[in-house]
Amino acid sequence: MGRGRVDFDRGLARLSAYAREYGHANPKAHEEWLTWRVGLWVSSLREKYRKGKLTGEKVAAAEAIGVRFVPPYRDPKPKPPTRAECRESDLLRRLEWLEEYFQENGHINIPQLRGISTWPNAGRWVARLRSQYRKGKLPQTVVDRAESMKIVWNPGAGRRSY
Known part of the structure; x- marks a missing residue:
């Protein structure tokens, strides 16, 4: 197992903790959490997905904690009352x-x-x-x-x- 797998597992563990704290696993690209650029990590994960560089196992693991790979990445905002x-x-x-x-x-x-x-x-x-x-x-x-x-x-x- 190369360094990439360790980084993925560590990043996924951190993202999982982020998701427990905030209720979602789709941070904005500029967002930091516990001095870790969680948004940048998820953004690069999505880029790897679009380029086909993520294995099915990694995609399934990320989706299991709530990462969305297809826009919209977050739930739509509730519409204001008419x-x-x-x-x-x-x-x-x-x-x-x-x-x-x-x-x-x-x-x-x-x-x-x-x-x-x-x-x-x-x-x-x-x-x-x-x-x-x-x-x-x-x-x-x-x-x-x-x-x-x-x-x-x-x-x-x-x-x-x-």
């Missing part, structure tokens, strides 16, 4: 703010001019929610949650106090 998903989660979060009012009153039909103690503009927000419902712009999850909280979508003319 505007519609953000809006839906915001509406659901605001409905949660009305949970206490719902528990006390059995509904979330808050008068527009009078909010609740923790949210003074809750009545106006519920009115805007109804308006969006009538225009068909509310996600079904929000509609279902509001209906489970006994919202009246068309409450009619309210009381006016001048």
Whole structure:
């Protein structure tokens, strides 16, 4: 066994320790770990793979600890939520703010001019929610949650106090 095999085994052992620490075996090319250029070693390993200079045994050993030889080398970044998903989660979060009012009153039909103690503009927000419902712009999850909280979508003319 020549020096190349010893270096490969030592490098693989170090990379395995790196993978246990960071959760992956695909460091960036410039990355160092414990004063060892782990990224450079993996980069040269990939270059040898592309040139056909790695044996099947070495490729299998490296893949066993998680080295990827074919791009993309890392998992793709998770996509940020869409505007519609953000809006839906915001509406659901605001409905949660009305949970206490719902528990006390059995509904979330808050008068527009009078909010609740923790949210003074809750009545106006519920009115805007109804308006969006009538225009068909509310996600079904929000509609279902509001209906489970006994919202009246068309409450009619309210009381006016001048």
